[in-house]
Amino acid sequence: MSIPFYKFEIPVLEAIDVKNGEATIEFVYDWIQKNKKDFFKEDPELLGRYKEGKGQIIWQNKIRFAREYMKRKGQLEFPSRGIWKMTAVGKDRLENWRKTGADPDQGLEIFHGITEIEETQDPEKVDLKVPPIYEHGDLLGFKGIVYEPINEQGVILLFAAMAEDLSFMIESIRSSFPDALLKRRNSKNRWQPVRAEFEFKASTFIQHGHNQNDCDLIICWENDLNNKKIKIPILSLKGEVEKIRRRAS
Template sequence: MVLLKLMAGYGLSVREIVGTAARRWNKQTEKWVAAEPNLKGLQIQDLSQDGVLVHRKMGGPTELIPLKQDHIGEVRKLIGRRKKGKIIPLSVSRVEQLLRRYSARAGVFDGKVRPQMFRDYYRKNQGLPYLSTTIPLTTTNPPTTTVSRTEGGRHVGRKIDYPGLTYAPINEGGVILLFATMNSNDELGFSVESIADAFPDALVVDYRANRERGVKKYIEFEFLSSNFAKHNHDPAKCDIIDCWEHDWNDCPPNLEVIALKTLIKELERETFGTSR
């Protein structure tokens, strides 16, 4: 319950609370390797009588978040005799699993409650009162929504159920949206400086190697990595291709390719034990 209060009552993300995995993506092997976590989560030693220090995502400041005294008491009770380490020693995937399990038992949103929903509640209601309207705890049916008739014929990709995005991209616009969503969830490790109308699409600061010292890089978004060549872009003027699927066998070695489809599959394996 402490975790949910920190999200719904103070607007903290699940990754700011429990931290991110100690890993990074190796583009050569296309596998995760051990590395310093992008976010270390709330630390026991950072809790004081006034609140708790929150280590924001890469490039962001460390911020003291004031907590109500009764909430500080709940946190200290959770910590018990532990002197250091994470206040809530869970992984993001474990939190997601627990939310699905207990929301299914309670009949809330058919077991599809996600951490982001609690943060969305805070943004809409500034945390008061907790979970009063955004997540009805007694209903078995999600709130109905009206769908415009003009939307009926739109095509969508396969269902990926990534927090904030239901379907896989089917075009470059979808890739940009997924990149922004994953990056805001601290899955990628960039800070976006600017978006351009012409090539290259974006200027970002790359904090993946060192969360305290970033490197400015240019990103071009493509649905398929091979579209970079089809669009006659100059590889010398770009650093990274962010795409849904990497299909360019002759990609120049100076270009890093981030294939979001591969990353999504890795996250599914981490969460569900296998990709769906």
């Protein structure tokens, strides 16, 4: 199976980074051909041409598709003809890939419908529709989650990933208050029920006017409350991630 064009995105960013974030198209081609020889060994047809040998060189056309796709994702810009410049968004993606070994954009091509593109076309004439760029937090790289939460949904996702480490089991999660029914292992090695509410910041619990008597635990990313203001225990996942990392080091 031919290597799809979106697999060339990280190599394009790598090549541009060699030139401090701004490079000519010729340099990008040359760098990839010299430094990504495994691509050509895996897929020798990349060295051929489309249209029965009369069209574009296949691997170069794929790079142009990668360029157009990253342009629409806000990762590349073109200050002048033939010059490719990596944006802050592109640099962030490359740095995250280098730190974690995981591409933050992996899977987006399916969501965007890019896998259905016919790559023999001229990339500049293909409408690569990309939804607005999603915001994300700082790099987390924990339990398979790339970024820190920036909202309640992110807190729920992170808690689900680390529940076992915190001696919890998830029985159910719902949209009404309280958000979750959990089981927690106590000191006697028995499971007890816990009614939990998820918040990005603990103070949101008070802002929402929730009844403290109907909740046993607030699970948040950041505890910004003076505990004297509230009688419910607060579990800060930010703090728990730090504890787990310290124990592992």
